[in-house]
Amino acid sequence: MDEITNTRQRSDVLHRLAAFLAESGRPHRFVITSRPLPEAELAEFRSRETGLFVLRPFSSDDLYNFAVKWYRARTPDDDPETQEVAALRLTSRMHASGLTSMVRIPLIATMAALLYTADPDAELPGSRAELYRSFVDLLRSGRADEKGSSPQAAWLSGVQERLIEALAGRYMEDADANLVEAANRWAEEHAPRSLSRPVGGWSGRVRDRLIRSGLFGSAAGEVVFLHRSLAEYVAAGPASYRQESWRADVRPGGRRRPAGPRVRRSALPMTVPRRTRHGRRQVPYPRGHGQCW
Structure with missing residues (x-):
């Protein structure tokens, strides 16, 4: 259920399920799986004869x-x-x-x-x-990278990582997006002008490329990520690049530093200023805590 990322759409689906279950005489039973959701979204199910089960971590x-x-x-x-x-x-x-x-x-x-x-x-x-x-x-x-003999196949092989990152970002925006259509549009927009368009468009070629990448599978005829967490990880790549660029822009003089906060652990107690009603005073900083900047 959590893969319906739009809150309004997810609430609509939950409301429909609750209404369906409220009708008497229904022979159907449902198993609804989800990551943790806000308590308010599940309120309609709490008042009904529904069981709540939590996947227990491995001991x-x-x-x-x-x-x-x-x-x-x-x-x-x-x-x-x-x-x-x-x-x-x-x-x-x-x-x-x-x-x-x-x-x-x-x-x-x-x-x-x-x-x-x-x-x-x-x-x-x-x-x-x-x-x-x-x-x-x-x-x-684990999947053979068959670049193929055609210029289009060779180009797709070279841009595969960028294409998959774009699709992961699209998936995080809309989990119901048609990934083959999104990949087709991406190829149309990014293919060099000197590269002729494949007969029948890019759809067939990008679909084959995605399946052979090892990160996608097929469900009900649609190309999908094997697991949502894989899409989340791949989508985080471009996000981290943008974060580093932002850090470089806001630093004085535009000096770049390694991505991520720098942490220094101190073995000695420190003092830091703390504002009080009567001004600023020095208070101890716990031993061994990190400084981030």
């Missing part, structure tokens, strides 16, 4: 059981002891990489397991952003 035992089942599904010919040893190695690598709190989320645990399975000797990423970056790279590397 340590759950994570181990997940890993065992992971290897049972992937290596069914191995004996149970070998599968359990492999599961212990996987969960130990997750903990050693600092992912303990993040892999409690089943999706994150699955991504980490895929990365580990692809290269057991490599260290797992230590942050959510690095994990998504590595996972996206893994999806892309």
Whole structure:
């Protein structure tokens, strides 16, 4: 339900569902899934005989059981002891990489397991952003990059990353947007004038390019992101570029610094000015806290 990003549209869908469920004699049952929503949007369901279930994060035992089942599904010919040893190695690598709190989320645990399975000797990423970056790279590397012999296919291969970033931004604006149509418009606008338009337009070529990128799938005949969080991660790329540009513009003299806030941790207590009713006074700053600027 949360993938209906427009609040008014989402409220309309919830209202229709509540009205449908209020009618007596209906033989249907619904399972409505969503990330957390504002309490007011779910108020109509609270007064009805509806159950509310929260997806429980993995405990340590759950994570181990997940890993065992992971290897049972992937290596069914191995004996149970070998599968359990492999599961212990996987969960130990997750903990050693600092992912303990993040892999409690089943999706994150699955991504980490895929990365580990692809290269057991490599260290797992230590942050959510690095994990998504590595996972996206893994999806892309798993699909052959057939540039093709035509100039149009070669050009699309070269601009694929920019195209996908544009589509991710479009998806975040409107989750119901037709991504093939959006990609077709993007190609029409950005293709060099010297490049002839493909017979039948760009739609067929961009659809094939998106599917082969590894980040998209097909549902009910439409091209869609494999998961909303992948779109969120890819869309954040251009946003971070704009943020860095803004920082450079507002700094005195336009001096550029590395992206993101710089943090310095101090082992010594500090004092900072605090305004009171009687003016300014110095107050202790907690030991070990970071300074951001």
